[in-house]
Amino acid sequence: MSVARAERLVNLVLCLLSTRQYLTADRIRSIVPGYTDAANQEAFFRMFERDKAELRDLGVPLETGRHSAFDPEGYRIARRDYELGEIDLEPDEAAAVALAVRLWESPELTGAAHGALVKLRAAGVDVDQAAPSIVEPKVRANEPAFGPLLAAVHAGRVVGFDYRKQSAPEPERRTVEPWGVVSWRGRWYLVGQDRDRAAPRCFRLSRVVGIPKATGRDGAVRRPEGVDLLHYVAGDQDTAPQSAPARVWVALDRAHGLRRRAKAVETMDLDGETGEVMEIDLVYPNSAASWIAGYGPDVVVLEPESLRAHVHQLLAGAAGEAR
Numbered sequence: 529m530s531v532a533r534a535e536r537l538v539n540l541v542l543c544l545l546s547t548r549q550y551l552t553a554d555r556i557r558s559i560v561p562g563y564t565d566a567a568n569q570e571a572f573f574r575m576f577e578r579d580k581a582e583l584r585d586l587g588v589p590l591e592t593g594r595h596s597a598f599d600p601e602g603y604r605i606a607r608r609d610y611e612l613g614e615i616d617l618e619p620d621e622a623a624a625v626a627l628a629v630r631l632w633e634s635p636e637l638t639g640a641a642h643g644a645l646v647k648l649r650a651a652g653v654d655v656d657q658a659a660p661s662i663v664e665p666k667v668r669a670n671e672p673a674f675g676p677l678l679a680a681v682h683a684g685r686v687v688g689f690d691y692r693k694q695s696a697p698e699p700e701r702r703t704v705e706p707w708g709v710v711s712w713r714g715r716w717y718l719v720g721q722d723r724d725r726a727a728p729r730c731f732r733l734s735r736v737v738g739i740p741k742a743t744g745r746d747g748a749v750r751r752p753e754g755v756d757l758l759h760y761v762a763g764d765q766d767t768a769p770q771s772a773p774a775r776v777w778v779a780l781d782r783a784h785g786l787r788r789r790a791k792a793v794e795t796m797d798l799d800g801e802t803g804e805v806m807e808i809d810l811v812y813p814n815s816a817a818s819w820i821a822g823y824g825p826d827v828v829v830l831e832p833e834s835l836r837a838h839v840h841q842l843l844a845g846a847a848g849e850a851r
Contacts (some may be wrong), residue, residue, distance in 0.1 A: 534577075536562030540579055541588060550593050560811065584758050587710040608774025673736035674709070677718050681706045682743040684749040686723075689740035691731055697834040699737045704729070707751040712761045719757045720749075730760045774810050775830040779803045782826035798828060805830065817842060 539561050544551065557563040557572050565570035580603075583590060591604050673689065680687040687706050690699035705721040707728075715732060722729040775800050779784060790808035797803070810816045817838040820827055824843070829836040 532562065536560070537579055537582060541583065544590070544603055544605040547604055549597060550591075550599070550604050552600050552602045561665045573640070584756055585708065586712075587712070587758060589712070589758060589762070596750045608612055620642055623800050670828065671716060671736070672738075673717060673718075673733045673740050676740045676742065677706060677733065677736075680740065681708055683720075683742065684747040685742040686721075686749060687742045688739045690737040692735045692838065697832075697837045702731070704731070705749040707755060709733075709750075709790060710757045712758065713718045717761045719760045728755075728760060736785040772810055774808050774816075774832060774835055776806055776808065776820070777803050777828040777830055778806050783823045786820070786827060811834070821846070 540556070543556065543560050551559075553573065553576055556576070557566070560645050561574055563575065566575055578592060589605060592601055593604075594601055655813045664734075675754070677687060677689075685706075686703060687699065688703045691702045692699045701724075703723040704718065705723065706718055707720045709716060709718050711717075715734065718733060718736075720728070720730045775793075776786070776790070777796060778790070780802055782803075782838045787806070790806035792804045792806050795802065796805050817835060820829060821842040829839050
């Protein structure tokens with residue numbers, strides 16, 4: 529990517545992230561540095577379409593909408609979808625990010641960012657003062673599957689891995705033609721063609737068990753033209769999650785955090801220790817597995833079996849690392 533285009537994309541992100549309004553394409557052309565160089569309206573629209581596609585490929589969640597039925601369509605970036613968690617990287621990866629931050633803090637980029645915001649305000653756009661700090665690198669890439677999957681995408685190779693679905697007690701083997709790895713609301717997802725299902729699918733990296741392995745020759749996988757990776761991930765989240773009941777045994781006077789969210793139904797001895805059987809509704813059982821495992825022997829999952837198996841696997845893994 530050329531330096532000019534990279535600067536234009538940074539300016540576009542700043543513009544759409546800084547405003548609470550939907551900005552039309554014409555207004556974006558007039559206030560975002562880099563678009564004024566377009567020879568005519570047609571050249572601008574070609575440039576703008578390429579930039580939108582590039583940002584979506586990078587996982588930047590562009591929103592389209594109107595302030596009223598009489599307004600033309602506009603664009604913005606919702607901060608709630610753009611923000612990620614805190615940095616959680618290996619030492620060598622953290623060093624690379626530190627270099628990127630130093631580049632971001634260079635006079636060239638900070639000056640361009642400041643100039644873009646000044647121009648936004650001068651154009652009457654309602655600018656969010658905190659927007660520039662949000663654009664700085666804030667990356668969470670601690671899933672072991674992240675590196676191998678990203679490498680498979682870049683190499684264009686088929687990848688195989690074990691994947692734990694929310695409703696299944698045991699992981700299933702999946703073979704995928706990877707199209708890309710994107711972030712959505714602080715989580716990472718792989719999007720690609722699932723050979724076992726013969727259909728496009730997205731996979732949350734935190735549910736991948738073990739290290740994925742690439743197979744086949746380089747360049748064997750090509751992403752289809754016009755595929756919007758973020759659309760697959762966002763579309764997969766459209767259905768409102770349904771809570772699922774779980775039954776757990778909790779030792780007496782232990783695990784008070786869990787007790788506050790659960791209801792005791794009976795007293796029961798387990799391995800010679802007295803405790804209570806409690807019922808709790810879990811919206812995201814896979815995420816809750818890590819939370820429950822954190823209580824160690826004070827909490828034992830009785831059902832469902834899928835949650836019981838997941839917690840057992842987490843505890844077994846922790847015991848192995850301790851040894």
